[in-house]
Amino acid sequence: MAVNTSLEESIARRAHGNWLSWLVSQQTFWVSVAAVVAFVVLAFTSDVFATQQNLFNVTRNFAFVAIIAIGMTAVIVSGGIDLSVGAVLVLSGMVIGMTMNAGLSIWLAVPLALGVSLVVGAINGLMIAYVGVPPFVVTLGMLSIARSLAMVLSNNRMVYEFGPDQPKLLALGGGFVDLPLPLLDAIRIPSPVLFLLVLLVLTAYALRWTRWGRYVFAIGGNEGAATLTGVPVKRIKISVYMFCSFTAGIAGVLEVGWLGTITTGLGQGMELTVIAAAVIGGANLSGGIGTAFGAVVGAALIEVIRNSLTLLGISTFWQGTFVGSFIIVAVLFDRLRARGANE
Amino acid sequence: MAAVLELSGISKHFGAIQALIEVSLSLHAGEVVGLMGDNGAGKSTLVKIVAGNYPPSGGTLTMGGRPVAFHKPTDARVAGIEIVYQDLALCDNLSAAENVFLGRELLRGVGPLRVLDYRTMFRRAGELFAELKSETRPRDLVRRMSGGQRQAVAIARTRLAEPKIVLMDEPTAAISVRQVAEVLNLIRRLREAGIAVVLISHRMPDVFAVADRIVVLRRGRKVADKPVAASSPEEVTGLITGAIEAA
Numbered sequence: 001m002a003v004n005t006s007l008e009e010s011i012a013r014r015a016h017g018n019w020l021s022w023l024v025s026q027q028t029f030w031v032s033v034a035a036v037v038a039f040v041v042l043a044f045t046s047d048v049f050a051t052q053q054n055l056f057n058v059t060r061n062f063a064f065v066a067i068i069a070i071g072m073t074a075v076i077v078s079g080g081i082d083l084s085v086g087a088v089l090v091l092s093g094m095v096i097g098m099t100m101n102a103g104l105s106i107w108l109a110v111p112l113a114l115g116v117s118l119v120v121g122a123i124n125g126l127m128i129a130y131v132g133v134p135p136f137v138v139t140l141g142m143l144s145i146a147r148s149l150a151m152v153l154s155n156n157r158m159v160y161e162f163g164p165d166q167p168k169l170l171a172l173g174g175g176f177v178d179l180p181l182p183l184l185d186a187i188r189i190p191s192p193v194l195f196l197l198v199l200l201v202l203t204a205y206a207l208r209w210t211r212w213g214r215y216v217f218a219i220g221g222n223e224g225a226a227t228l229t230g231v232p233v234k235r236i237k238i239s240v241y242m243f244c245s246f247t248a249g250i251a252g253v254l255e256v257g258w259l260g261t262i263t264t265g266l267g268q269g270m271e272l273t274v275i276a277a278a279v280i281g282g283a284n285l286s287g288g289i290g291t292a293f294g295a296v297v298g299a300a301l302i303e304v305i306r307n308s309l310t311l312l313g314i315s316t317f318w319q320g321t322f323v324g325s326f327i328i329v330a331v332l333f334d335r336l337r338a339r340g341a342n343e
Numbered sequence: 344m345a346a347v348l349e350l351s352g353i354s355k356h357f358g359a360i361q362a363l364i365e366v367s368l369s370l371h372a373g374e375v376v377g378l379m380g381d382n383g384a385g386k387s388t389l390v391k392i393v394a395g396n397y398p399p400s401g402g403t404l405t406m407g408g409r410p411v412a413f414h415k416p417t418d419a420r421v422a423g424i425e426i427v428y429q430d431l432a433l434c435d436n437l438s439a440a441e442n443v444f445l446g447r448e449l450l451r452g453v454g455p456l457r458v459l460d461y462r463t464m465f466r467r468a469g470e471l472f473a474e475l476k477s478e479t480r481p482r483d484l485v486r487r488m489s490g491g492q493r494q495a496v497a498i499a500r501t502r503l504a505e506p507k508i509v510l511m512d513e514p515t516a517a518i519s520v521r522q523v524a525e526v527l528n529l530i531r532r533l534r535e536a537g538i539a540v541v542l543i544s545h546r547m548p549d550v551f552a553v554a555d556r557i558v559v560l561r562r563g564r565k566v567a568d569k570p571v572a573a574s575s576p577e578e579v580t581g582l583i584t585g586a587i588e589a590a
Contacts, residue, residue: 010478011469209458211448214437218445221434228396228432229446229500230417288436 027282027334028294035301038308046311054307056176056188060258062303063192064251065270069277069295070196070203071247076278077207078240079220079287080135084124085248086270087146090262092117092252094150096169097159097262106165106172110253117249118242120146125238143271151264160261173257192254196296199247203292216240220287276323277302280330301326346405347372347507347539348393348424353402355388362388364563365402370508370539375530377554377571378543381583384560386543387429390510394426395419406507417446423507427514429543431497433485439492440468440481443499471499475529491522498529509533510541515549527553547576561585 023029043050068085075082092113099109120142127138162169175191207213215236218226227233256262281298283290305322309315346369355363363385370376380386392399395413404411406422413419419426433442441448444464451460468481477495485493494514501509511530515523523546530553533540544550550557550571557574559567559582567574567582567590574590581587 007476007478008469008473011472011480211450211459214441214445214448214459217436218434218441221436222432224430225428225432225434226445228394228416228426228428230415230420231446288434 027330028291028297030333031280031282031294031301031330032297035297035304038301038304042304042308042311046308048311049308052185052188054311056190058303058307059193060190061307062299063190063196064255065273065277065302066296066299067192067196067199067251067254068244068247068270068274069281069299070199070292071244072274072278073281073283073290073292073295074203074207074216074240075135075244076275076283076285077220077288077290078216078237079223080128080237080240081139081275081285082124082241082244083136083139083271084120084142084146085244085274086267087143087150088117088120088245088248089252089255089267089270090264091120091146091150091153092249093256093262093266094153094159094264096253097162097256098153100162100165100169101159103163106168109165109169113253114246114249117245117252121242121245122238124245125241128241129234129237147264147268154262154264156264158261158263169257170260171257173254174260175257190258192251192258195250195254199250200292200296207292212236212239217288220289222288273302273323274299276327280326282330282334284334346370347407349405350389350393351403351405353389353392353399353404355385355392355397355400361563363392363399366560366563366565367402368558368565368568370541372507372539373534373537374556375534375540375542375554377550377557378541378560379545379547379550379557379579379583380560383562384583385563386560387512388563389560390426390512390541390543393419393424393508393510395424420447420504423504425501425504425506425509427494427497427501427509427511429512429516431493433493433496435486436484438482438484439472439479439488439496439499440464442485442496443468443471443481443503445500447503467503468499471502474502475499476525490518491525494518494522494526498526506538508539508541510543512543513545514542515544515546523549547579550579551576559583559590566590 048054068089072082072085095116096109096113099112100106124138124142127133128135173192177189177191177194178186179189180186207216215226215231218231219233219236223233255266277299278290278295279285279298280301281291281294281296283294302323305326306319309319309322348370350366350368353363353366366389378386391397395416395418398412411422413422434445449460449463450457452458465481472479472481472495475495475498477492479488479492479495485496514526518526527549530540530542542550542554554571557567557569557571557579558565559579561583569590578587578590582590
């Protein structure tokens with residue numbers, strides 16, 4: 001009987017005794033710390049950084065990357081990659097731009113743009129899940145196709161007239177909400193950040209609390225095991241690529257609204273920044289690990305670095321070096337920790 | 344007594360490769376069948392056909408006298424067939440409980456607001472591990488587990504439902520001697536519960552310790568099907584290698 005009791009006790013014991021040791025073992029935690037430290041240091045060293053206007057710009061700029069990084073995280077967790085997000089962003093932006101340019105309502109243009117993004121994601125997913133083409137190849141091809149379609153659609157013109165609903169579009173992407181605070185100045189929140197927060201909450205919830213979320217993690221952890229245990233691997237994969245494209249579509253609509261204009265050069269090279277944000281935020285490129293919150297923090301860190309280099313008068317040419325180093329350090333950190341845990 | 348599962352004339356080819364040729368086999372409740380054969384003899388292919396991973400190229404499966412066709416693993420599960428795979432089919436990045444419930448997670452709440460019921464899944468997994476007398480914590484990640492604990496997770500998975508048949512693919516290949524004894528005891532408990540167990544193994548002593556009947560495959564053909572008492576390790580070795588043609 002004594003043996004039985006001790007067996008049950010040890011089964012009931014939790015692995016992570018206290019939340020502090022759990023917290024410091026999370027890459028997301030350390031990236032958050034880095035972002036906060038960078039923020040504080042900049043607030044003291046630069047007169048411009050902590051101003052209302054600069055913070056407004058920083059948060060808005062990072063929101064576009066962060067929105068897509070959330071979708072990208074789902075793809076990376078499932079063990080894939082999506083290189084077509086920058087091209088989907090411009091395609092979505094061009095669809096809404098051309099539709100409204102033709103005088104149609106924003107209520108028609110937005111669903112159309114998001115619908116096109118979903119279709120692109122579905123094609124990516126079908127090719128990957130059913131035809132078995134590696135994600136890298138499919139989405140690399142789609143990168144080229146989607147951007148080319150945006151050029152065909154607009155005849156490579158710049159579009160800046162958005163018909164009767166133009167003010168609504170500009171408000172959608174360029175608007176803001178003033179959050180009143182006691183004793184302090186009101187905080188001005190750009191509308192893309194609001195969309196980001198909603199998306200963050202929904203995605204974090206879906207990844208943690210729904211079957212869909214568990215299946216995405218299971219596929220990334222061991223696709224064979226997921227198949228054998230009856231997880232609908234193919235359908236889940238398609239849904240993941242559709243979700244990622246959808247986030248790129250949302251970012252496209254918002255970015256056109258903010259810029260008030262769209263050219264076919266929009267979002268060029270953005271896929272790399274987005275992947276960097278996801279990876280810095282703790283997503284593991286070999287699959288099975290990542291969080292929506294991490295993606296947002298990763299995007300924030302990249303934007304803070306970018307902004308600080310500009311404010312500190314360092315040539316913008318150095319940006320790539322800093323962001324690249326952060327990617328390598330973040331992954332290295334993860335490897336070292338994994339090695340420590342195994343020993 | 345009617346067979347729980349009857350395979351008749353099952354064949355399977357992958358392109359030009361004949362993995363299984365006209366294999367017939369019947370499983371009865373409360374019987375442990377040791378399925379033996381060399382690498383590439385067709386053991387895993389046979390398991391995967393019964394598990395619904397792929398359809399046979401020819402032949403039929405009947406359960407309790409009725410013909411069945413499994414198009415996907417869940418079909419076989421619904422019919423009461425549970426598998427413990429050779430590589431255990433575990434996701435390293437998930438907890439023990441999440442692995443046990445993978446593909447049939449428990450939900451609570453109503454309609455579209457239904458969420459995963461982690462509390463019940465952790466509790467239920469803990470009960471299963473206690474039943475298996477395995478010191479495995481439901482919340483631990485499988486990544487950090489020993490071979491025996493991983494085996495316990497894979498076996499606990501089969502105990503979720505009330506299976507009629509449990510297929511075990513090399514369950515004793517990669518675990519310690521003490522844990523082998525535990526797994527063999529578990530197999531005996533499954534038999535006492537009236538479950539038909541198919542034990543696929545390379546390890547002759549394990550098969551002879553627990554099986555009632557022994558089936559040998561060689562190059563996709565069934566070359567022997569007889570009670571363990573009427574055979575011997577020497578004969579089985581001969582059958583596996585081809586030194587003895589058939590028995």
